[in-house]
Amino acid sequence: MTEKAIEIKNLDYSYPDGTEALCNINLDVFEGEFIGIIGPNGAGKSTLLLHLNGIFRGNGNSHIRIFDLDINDKNLAHIRSKVGLVFQDPDNQLFMPTVFDDVAFGPINMSLPKDGVEASVNDALEEVDMVSSIRRPSHHLSFGEKKRVSIATVLSMKPQILALDEPSSNLDPKHRRNLINFLQTLKLTTIIVTHDLDLVVQTCSRVALIDKGKIVAAGNTLDILRNKSLLETHDLEMPNSFF
Amino acid sequence: MKHAYIDEYSDIDSYIHRLDPRIKIISLFAFILFVIFTRPTSFIAFALYGVLIAVLFLLSKIPPGFILKRSLVIIPFVLMVAIFIPFFKKGEIAGGYSFGTLKLTVTYDGLMILWNILVKAYLCILSMILLITSTKLSNLLKALEKLKFPSVFVIILSFMYRYIFVVQDELMKMKQAKEARTTGGSRWFHVKVLANMIGVLFMRTYERGENVYFAMCSRGFNGKIKIITGFELKMKDFCFMLIIMSILTVIRIFGS
Ligand SMILES: Nc1ncnc2c1ncn2[C@@H]1O[C@H](COP(=O)(O)OP(=O)(O)O)[C@@H](O)[C@H]1O
Numbered sequence: 314m315t316e317k318a319i320e321i322k323n324l325d326y327s328y329p330d331g332t333e334a335l336c337n338i339n340l341d342v343f344e345g346e347f348i349g350i351i352g353p354n355g356a357g358k359s360t361l362l363l364h365l366n367g368i369f370r371g372n373g374n375s376h377i378r379i380f381d382l383d384i385n386d387k388n389l390a391h392i393r394s395k396v397g398l399v400f401q402d403p404d405n406q407l408f409m410p411t412v413f414d415d416v417a418f419g420p421i422n423m424s425l426p427k428d429g430v431e432a433s434v435n436d437a438l439e440e441v442d443m444v445s446s447i448r449r450p451s452h453h454l455s456f457g458e459k460k461r462v463s464i465a466t467v468l469s470m471k472p473q474i475l476a477l478d479e480p481s482s483n484l485d486p487k488h489r490r491n492l493i494n495f496l497q498t499l500k501l502t503t504i505i506v507t508h509d510l511d512l513v514v515q516t517c518s519r520v521a522l523i524d525k526g527k528i529v530a531a532g533n534t535l536d537i538l539r540n541k542s543l544l545e546t547h548d549l550e551m552p553n554s555f556f
Numbered sequence: 557m558k559h560a561y562i563d564e565y566s567d568i569d570s571y572i573h574r575l576d577p578r579i580k581i582i583s584l585f586a587f588i589l590f591v592i593f594t595r596p597t598s599f600i601a602f603a604l605y606g607v608l609i610a611v612l613f614l615l616s617k618i619p620p621g622f623i624l625k626r627s628l629v630i631i632p633f634v635l636m637v638a639i640f641i642p643f644f645k646k647g648e649i650a651g652g653y654s655f656g657t658l659k660l661t662v663t664y665d666g667l668m669i670l671w672n673i674l675v676k677a678y679l680c681i682l683s684m685i686l687l688i689t690s691t692k693l694s695n696l697l698k699a700l701e702k703l704k705f706p707s708v709f710v711i712i713l714s715f716m717y718r719y720i721f722v723v724q725d726e727l728m729k730m731k732q733a734k735e736a737r738t739t740g741g742s743r744w745f746h747v748k749v750l751a752n753m754i755g756v757l758f759m760r761t762y763e764r765g766e767n768v769y770f771a772m773c774s775r776g777f778n779g780k781i782k783i784i785t786g787f788e789l790k791m792k793d794f795c796f797m798l799i800i801m802s803i804l805t806v807i808r809i810f811g812s
């Protein structure tokens with residue numbers, strides 16, 4: 314059996330205003346696995362992702378482990394270099410003046426030497442095919458390009474786990490196709506939060522369905538995505554590729 | 557949407573554009589110091605400073621109309637501050653005007669100060685415009701960082717540069733959405749809608765701020781900004797600085 318990359322036990326989380334966003338989440342993700350987290354808007358998917366690198370800590374006796382590390386203040390820096398989190402809105406992910414600065418932000422914080430930083434920036438941009446834009450200001454990129462650079466900003470930290478929040482949202486068919494091709498070549502443990510179920514079918518072997526902060530179903534991708542009534546009770550639609 | 561109004565002409569390829577931004581900042585600083593410490597009566601010196609900056613602008617290939625427009629935008633602010641000085645400075649009276657009991661007089665000393673402020677302000681403004689329009693803002697920020705400006709200051713400027721466009725886009729979209737749905741309506745109604753839009757904009761911007769902070773933390777940010785910069789000073793950079801310094805000194809010595 315492969316190693317557990319992520320172990321989530323009894324995760325509860327309420328926002329400071331009292332919104333109960335997550336309730337008793339239990340989930341294991343294994344090394345090298347592609348897992349899809351699906352669910353309607355407001356289900357708590359993004360909130361769950363923010364727990365994977367300790368931005369949010371669950372309430373009470375919630376417990377999250379990344380490989381052999383518990384998430385606590387001492388391990389935080391280490392965990393953040395292992396878990397690459399890509400936010401949904403690329404304008405939030407890209408906050409530096411130029412593409413280079415943005416992709417270099419993580420490696421610099423990891424205190425890599427200057428040539429190490431430059432090498433990882435180049436590698437990361439190469440992976441998403443954006444090397445030629447390295448000197449451009451982020452605000453001049455197209456939406457699809459921003460999304461790609463967003464992924465590069467965490468790849469440059471050489472993470473072991475990649476967590477993507479709605480990677481295909483607002484992409485045109487061509488960029489979406491490129492994204493899927495890119496994901497299919499990835500060798501990392503990958504968590505994809507989305508309601509693009511076709512994307513899930515093509516990339517993920519396992520799926521967890523979340524609604525109102527609870528995991529309502531988890532298992533093999535095809536078993537869950539073929540279950541029409543389950544999807545419809547949770548405001549989702551069967552992927553087009555099944556028709 | 558594309559915008560470039562901060563460093564609109566920074567993509568031109570010219571001698572001035574290719575200079576190391578640190579050299580430009582230091583030369584600008586020297587220029588401003590020289591101008592400030594020139595005696596108000598050194599009319600020739602001011603003319604020569606003017607010629608110097610004009611030559612630099614020519615070298616930079618930035619359209620003169622743009623420079624003029626930019627510089628004139630700032631002049632009214634200087635005028636607002638300085639315009640009253642001639643009326644209050646005591647000295648030999650150059651002229652007067654009376655409104656009933658109120659008598660206004662203008663003195664030569666006062667006029668001299670006004671001239672002094674205006675000419676110096678204008679020269680400084682022109683030099684700032686030259687720096688900003690001939691340098692990519694991202695490079696300017698890096699240069700400031702390299703010159704040991706406080707990193708908090710630099711990073712706030714860079715966030716401003718990054719997000720001013722995002723916020724503007726957001727507002728434009730809201731405005732378009734509003735215009736698509738409103739036809740007519742009273743003025744009061746429009747004011748209310750506008751107030752609402754500004755409220756929503758603030759909320760969204762606040763949320764964005766939160767998310768950007770999370771995104772920074774996710775990539776190992778712990779309150780300290782670290783930047784690596786890759787500028788290399790070349791021979792021509794030193795030459796430029798030395799030439800500017802010598803010209804300034806020459807003007808200083810022979811122009812007064
Ligand atoms: N900053 C916040 N403060 C309070 N409630 C929030 C905040 N962010 C999200 N929520 C609420 O938490 C729930 C889960 O949100 P989220 O994780 O963003 O859902 P999803 O990503 O699945 O669409 C929603 O009910 C949402 O309204």
Ligand SMILES: [Mg+2]
Pocket residue numbers: 358359360401478
């Ligand atoms: Mg979300």
